[in-house]
Amino acid sequence: MTEHSFTTNFTVDQTPEAVFAAINNVRGWWSEEIDGSTDKLGEVFDYRYKDVHFCKVKVTELVPGKKVGWFIVDNYFSFTKDETEWKGTSIAFDIAQKGDKTEVRVTHQGLVPEYECYDICSDGWTTYINGSLRSLIATGKGRPNVGQPMNESERALTL
Structure with a gap:
């Protein structure tokens, strides 16, 4: 694989x-179908989009x-x-003061062009990050x- 991970x-x-x-308000910009805590170090949350995409995400860094x-x-x-293409990848949200502005840089390390999902996932991340997250921050x-959060039987079927 190349080192051309998705970044925006x-x-x-x-x-x-x-x-x-x-x-950290993941329900406010990515999906309302999040189950679990998204703002506590070491916690794991579940994301779901219909029957198309499920993932289990661990919060590894909060500075x-x-x-x-x-x-x-x-x-x-x-x-x-x-x-399982995303399994074992990581996502970093880097925040930096740039004069009177704040820069947000998001890198999905391991989401590379060789992945079958790369084009769809890159488009999706661009929409969620540059559109929805940016809007949540600004407005x-x-x-x-x-959608509806998963119930226990649905969660058992996902992963």
């Missing part, structure tokens, strides 16, 4: 602390105003030959997937 960035007028809080780190513990895609309103 944007700048906003809000403080690094406000950006950090918005990133207020500076960084959020996730590790993909498990993954399922209904649309790829290797249903207080993101555009997450809307």
Whole structure:
């Protein structure tokens, strides 16, 4: 594999602390179908999009105003030959003050062009990060997937 992991960035007028809080409000920008804590170090949360994508995400780094780190513990895609393509990858949200602006740089380490899901996932991340997360930071309103949280029997079927 190459080292061309997916990365994107944007700048906003809000403080690094406000950006950090918005990133940790995963239900506010990625999906309302999140089960578990998204803002506590060492916690694991489940993401779900219909019957298309499930993943189990561990919060690996929380440095207020500076960084959020996730590790993909498990993954399922209904649309790829290797249903587990994201498994073992990591996502870093780096936050940096740039003059009177705050830069957000997101890298999905391991999401590389060789993956079957790369084009779809890159488009998805761009929409969620540069669109929904940026909107949540700037306006207080993101555009997450809307749905019902998983119940216990549904969660048992996912991973």
